[in-house]
Amino acid sequence: MSKLGHVVEAVENYNRFVEDEVKRARSDKKFGRQMLERWDEIKRNIKIGTAPTGLKLPRLALPEIDEAGDITRYLLGEGLPGEFPYLSGAYREMYLEPWQEPKIELGSFEKNGRKKNGQNKNGHAENGASGLTKPKQAEEPTRLFSGLMLAEDTNKRFHFLSAHQRSKRLSTAFDGVTLYGIDSDADGVLGKIGEGGVAVDTVEDMMRLYDGFELGSPNFSASMTISGPAPIIMAMYIAAAKRRFGPEVVPNLRGTIQADIFKEVQAQNETIFPTEASLRFLGDMMEWTTRHMPRWYPVSISGYHIGEAGSTPVQQAAYTLSNGFAYAEMMAKRGLSADEFGPRLSFFLDCGLDVEYIALTRVSRRIWAIGMRDVFGAGPKAQLFKVHTQTSGRSLIAAEFRNNLTRTAAELMLAYMNGTNSSHSNSADEPFTTPSEEWIRLSAHSQAILLEESGIFKHVMNMLSGSPGMKAVERAVEAAILEEFRQIESLGGVMGAVENRYQRSQIQNAAHRYEEQIYNGTRPMIALNKYRNEHEEMPEFELARTPRAKQQLQVHRLQQFKKKNAKKAEQALEKLIGVVETDENCFPALMEAAEVCSLGQIVTRLQEVVGRFRPMV
């Protein structure tokens, strides 16, 4: 049995345990009394806040129950916000306005201080205080996603976007050529250079990309959206940081690299090496960064692309969680403890408009916590399902595209109902192009309108959790996820299921059904298959395209780099494949190679040793 099988058992056991405890609370008077006392104490400690209208409201809402069994079921089965198994929330106060002691003058309220207290976007609490005192200024939850043309162009954009931010939180999109580990001077890719993301071939590009930013500073973090060649790109990032700030910068580097190879094989198709080899390189990198870069997230376990490829919400959660448990198993096999690697894992989910999304992240958080605690022996910090949610790109359509604002707002609302740690709301013009500034601004504001302007999330924790509908969806979703786990387990775990192309064909089937439903009208898409405006003219957008001269410049610079480093590159590659042929961790050799080799040089040489990825149709 793989660890996934044990996770299924653990969740089933935990559910049985909860019911046993409910019975005990009803039959064992002493235990029942303890639970009632605890409940009273919880209620006593709830603070009463005041809405701008003057209405007094409790900062934490609880179900109206007063019987020991029901109380036990709630406290153990769901947990208070911030308590195992974290169904209601990963943190006690999440989006609440920071608690103001009544005597503090209103004028001292810092505009930016009312973000979820003490947690940054990825959710790791940096200031353990829980809203009882006025917090230090938290980081903005904004991650500024950009990637266009050449490194210096993206760099300029980064500076523009982050100019007024206290914390510099950059998220990097790479062009297709980089995502596939190909050099910009390869035949047939010229038109693709700098399209859809930034072109990175060498450590020098990486230096240009983040030029002017203090990579080791506590208020800088870099996110890199790349998976196939992620270990090589990571090595280049470290090499670039070392060149600029010396080797002592390494432990201070902070950020995330996507690196999720399972979802690539299952859904997104940006793979370079055979799956097993990819996992080895990834594992080497994860192990090294976990040991040497305590603030780095070496994998972002992503359901987003699974959802975008057409999966159902349950499939998305089930494959993402099972991929996560497979990475955990991989790290455990390398001798790292769950408390070492657990806090370095983070998740990235898609949120669309189907009803499952009301509770998808909540249930995922619960399953992850139980699995990590009971199967991997993780302590509280390693049990947390830290998740970034992005609204669904696939749900957006070109017809009367302004409707996409409404779709995104509804999805964002669902994401907050799940207590996501951070969020990205899509831009309404995404069906056409890389988002333009006008529409980016509107989508960013949709987050602020929901969290800051509206009263839905900022006054009361548990505002929407615990409703009968929410609970019904939670139960159905959990059961369906466990059923998917059993299917995967029956195929030999995640890897076995991947080889049987189980996840892939499930996703494809779901995608076809979705398309059919749109075409036969059973899935209404407003303005597309319902209430359609037959006279609509397609809008034309200014598209950001990379000029030919820039593409040629990238090729030229790469060739100069190769010429300059030819001899050293050959030595580094020899050394690298020497290590790859053994069982040793090859990440140190990869970091050396990244100093003098281009991405494509490294990929090509590694492919000679481990082979190329063979697509599964």
Added chain:
Amino acid sequence: MSAPVRILTAVPICDGHDSAINTINLEFIRHGIEVVYLGFHRYAGDIVRAAIQEDVGAIGISSYNGGHVEFFAEVVRQLKKYNAADIKVFGGGGGTITHDDQRIMQRNGVDKIFFAGTSLGDMTQWVRQRYGTARKRSLGKSPDMKLARKLTEIEDSYAQRKRPRKKSAAKRHSLGKTRVLGFTGPGGAGKTTLIDEIVLRLLQREPKASVAILSHDPSVVGAGALLGDRATMINSQDDRVFMRSMATRGQAGGLSPATEDCLALLAQSDFDYVIIETVGTGQEAMPFQSKLIDQTVLVMNPDYGARLQLQKIVMLDLADIVVVNKSDLDRAKTAANEIERRLEGSKREQRLISTVAKRHRDRGVDKLCDLLMEKK
């Protein structure tokens, strides 16, 4: 009866967005089109080579990752270069291709761009109408194209029932150096991957050797076919490899009505190796009746069920080489033992080899390649 429309679909280099094209492929197939699917992240050169060898009526490209103006232009340019401009190019990219782009692309010779919101039905109808009628064929300068067009003639004549089914006139001794290898076995055993690994080794070991592959996929009853082997055969997309994908077009047993004649033509076309792959076959299948085939390989999956099942597999008596692929699976050792016992019963000099075709540089595949290259 007219021959089915054949088109090739693919996603450009550095682009993995295959969700749209997968759905479109299915719709095409449902409406009688035979789709040679090349997969995602494909070079223009691979697409053009495949289109010529497969002699399709048109190439459909689904591009979502930018650079489409250049990419489509490159495909058209290369088609012209090989004098194959009668193969048309169409495509789409949701909202990523603008109307301005479309105008430029059509000026560059692209036949048609579909925009977001086009219904699958409309698209399919357009493709059938546009590419369903016989096109004016240039005869072609390259040997690939000449060969491809002769193969189409053979296939079409069977589809139009003009040609009586008869044994090929070609005799084994007339084929000279060409070796003809037949691969068969149940679906999911890994035949395609194994053949691709064999091709990789043949190309490496014999730097001048050329290979032809005749690959079969089943036709959907009353409809088209998804010919998807090229997507998996990454090593076989090479100038020294001529590959042709055939749909079974209603014939049971693993091959197409036109197979024998097509095989005869390939076998006489001066390749060093001609490899023929059947569709996934059942226990009773014995697809290789042709006298043209020098060696037959049965590829087995270790999960064939109870040992008794082996008694029923006819090809175990007929194959020259039996391969147990996926021999990294738990059951593989038992499978190899059981099959060995079964082969002892047949009293022929059959060889049994265990392979893990998905593994890079697998020793078992090396050994199989040695056997296939042995001159008799």
